[in-house]
Structure formats: structure tokens, C-alpha cells
Amino acid sequence: MIELKTPTEIQRMHVTGQFVAEVLTEVGRIADVGVNLLDIEHHVRDMIKQRGAESCYWDYAPSFGKGPFRNVICLSVNDAVLHGLPHDYVLRDGDVLTADIAVGIDGWVADSARTLIVGTPAEEDLRIIRATEEALDAAIAVARAGNRIGDISAAIWAVACEYGYPVNTEFGGHGLGRTMHEDPHVSNRGKAGRGMKLQAGMTLALEPWFARTTDRIVFDPDGWTIRSADGSRTAHSEHTVAITEDAALVLTQREPAA
Template sequence: MIELKTPAEIGRMQVAGRFVAEVLSEVARLADVGVNLLDLEHHVRGMITRRGAESCYWDYTPSFGKGPFRNVICLSVNDAVLHGLPHDYTLRDGDVLSADLAVTIDGWAADSARTIIVGTAAEEDLRLIRATEEALAAAIEAARPGNRLGDISAAIGAVAAAHGYPVNTEFGGHGIGRTMHEDLHVANKGRAGRGMKLRPGLTLALEPWFARTTDRIVYDPDGWTIRSADGSRTAHSEHTVAVTEGAPLVLTRREAENSAPQGNSAGRLSTTDA
């Protein structure tokens, strides 16, 4: 069932969205050469606990996973792009790190993802990340009343095509509200003018993700981590968005949205920070 949210309910989702944005900004600040993914995981656990939020991932058991999921954030490195299980891996110079987080606060969910480069940034990785960010901006612009769901998918697909990146349609955006995954699948490629008409109160997690040279995916033995089938690098950008009477409202927007992803040389995260 598709539930249209009231302005007050959207406001409550925005509270969760601001916290998700804060956590992802903290992860981006701390992710540095020599930092272990498990230290980032435990740092995020502490932030969630102190805020009184609840992880949407912990104990999550969808049909596609090998569950239950026992982490609070997805951390995917290089050719991994979705559902990456934090594990004993130390970040290296030039790694591409995608961080994906969903939480609920007072019963309302928000979901967002961003991709950063650790240390020295390769231009081809920057181009890939910029393409997902451009596709996300195009998807958000299409999330207006009177448009159709296919307009969002077509907007994402058009950006991918312009950059020469193939598109996988198995995993994409989704409805969100009282839970992380609600009705509506938003494919990252589609036909404009098709699908459900968008109405004010509709809330969606829009999440273009691309691999550089393939639209095929493979799973790690952990049953969760999804990688590009050919080992090419990947990127993932996501925001939770509300359709309103006017412009789309981005509920997970960061205070300072960077115009371009940069290599990270932030301070180290020690185990005492976790």
C-alpha cells in the first residue's frame, strides 16, 4: 500500500533525515587511509545509540540477503556498491568507499548514501561519482506532482547514458516512510510518461548507482555484499525525497553539499572514538 504523508509526517521524516546526513558526513570525515571499516561501523553504532535512533539494517532479513544483517551501516569498497558488510578491512589510498545508512527516529525513517574517495582521487573515479550525483539531482528534479514514476527513472537513465555507464535495474530506489522499504520500486532506467502519477505526500528514496563498465552484479559469499561482475569500480548516491505541492523536498540533504567529491585526508579514527 502506498501511503501519502502529511506535511507534519514529512517533517518528522526530515528529523531522521538530518541525523542520517550528519552521520554520513562524519563517516566521510573519518574515512582515511589506515582506518578499519569495523572502527567506522562501531563509531556509527555509538552515534545512533546516543541519538536514540534505531538502525533499519540491524536484523534486517529481506528475500535477497543472507540474513539477518548484523550491522548498522553498509560500507562498500571499490567494486562493491550495495549492502557491503563492514568487515576487517583497512582503507587504502585511492579506495572508493560508498556508505549507505537508514535509521528511524520516533517511528519515521530516512535513507541516504554517498560515495567518497579515500586519499588520492583518480579522475575516472571522480567522474563516476559525479555521474551518480548528477543522476540523483536529475531524479530529484523529476519528483514533482503531475509527473510519473517513469520520469524519475528516465532522468537517471539519461544521465548514465550521457556518461556512457551501463545501468542495472535489479536494485534501485523505493518508497520509504514508517519503514525503510515501502511500496514502489524506482528503477534507475525507464520510460518517461509511464507508471504511477506522482502526488504530494509521496516519499521516496532515490538512489542511482553505477558500475563503470557493466550492468551485471555478483554477490560475495557473505550473501549481502553486491559487486560489479567484472570488478570495475562503482559509485552510489541516494537521498530521501518528498513530493510536495511545489519543489521536491530533500529530507537527507547535508548542510554543505559538495559540488564535487574530493579525496579525503581527514583526521584518523582511533578505536577509542568508536
């Protein structure tokens, strides 16, 4: 069942989304060569506590994970792309770091992710990050009432094809609102004009993620961290959006870098 949100409820999700954006901006500020992932985790814990927010990840135990998850942010490095379990790892020059976070404030959830490069960037890493960002922009551009879920999926897939990246369909976007994961599922690959019709009031987390040379994934022994099956590097971009009759509202938009 899909719950359509009122304008007031969407505004409440926007409040949450702005905090999520602030957290991801802060992660980008502090993630540097020599910084331990656990230090980032604890810094984000402090931010959540000070804001009076609630982590959607803490104690999360879905069927695909080795639960419960006991962290407040997913931190995935290099060939890891989703659900990275923060652990005792010190960031190195050239590492690709994906940070993904979902929190609730006053009962309303927002979810967002970004991939950044620590230290010296490699062109091929910049390229795959750019591909996910362009795919997200393309998805947002077609996320409006009257279009269909397949239009979003096709828009993401088209950008992946343009860049030559394969697309995994096991994990993708999703509805959210009062909880982190709600219907519908939004695949990162699909055909335009197919699937559920989008309605004003739907709120979705759109999240294209690509690995450089494979669409297959493997899980770490921790039961959470998902990596590309061939060890190729990855990237992931995600925003929470609200569907309207016109352009989608991006509820987790970050301020442009200075």
C-alpha cells in the same frame, strides 16, 4: 499500498533525515587511509545510540540477503556498490568507499548514501561519483506531483547514457516512511510518462548507482555485498525526498563541505 504523509509526518522524517545526513558527513570525516571498516561501523553505532535512533539494518532479513544483517551501516569498497557488509578491512589510498545508512527516529525513517574517495583521487573515480550525483539531482528535479515514476527513471538513465555507464535494474529506489522499504519501486532506467503518477505526500528514496563497465552484479560469499560482475569500480548516491506540488523536499541534504 502507498501511504501519503501529512506535512507533520514529513517534518518528522526530515528530523530523521538530518541525523542521517550528519552520520554520512561524519563518515566522510573519519574515513581515511589506515582506518578499519569495523571502526567506522562501531563509531556509527555509538552515534545512533547517543541519538536514541534505531537502525533499520540491524536484523534486516530480506529475501535477497543472507540474513539477518548484523550491522548498522553498509560500507562498500571499490567494485562493491550495495549492501557492503562491514568487515576487517583497512582502507587504502585511492579506495572508493560507499556508505549507505537508514535509521528510524520516533517511528519515521530516512535513507541516504554517498560515495567518497579515500586519499588520492583518480579522475575516473571522480567521474563516476559525479555521474551518480548528477543523476540524483536530475531525478529530484522531476520528482513532483503530476509527474510519473518513469520520469524519475528516465532522468537517471539519461545521465548514465551521457556518461556512457550501463544501468542495472535489479536494485533501485523505493518508497519509505514508517519502514525502510515500501512501495513503489523506482528503477534507475525507464521511459518518461510511464508508471505510477506521483502524488503530494509520497516519500521516496532515490538512489542512482552505476558500475563503470557493466550492468551485471555478483554477490560475495557473505550473502550481502553486491559487486560489479567484471570488477569495475562503482558509485552510489541516494537521498530521501518528499513529493510536493512544487519542488521535491530533500530530507537528507548534507551541509556543503567547508
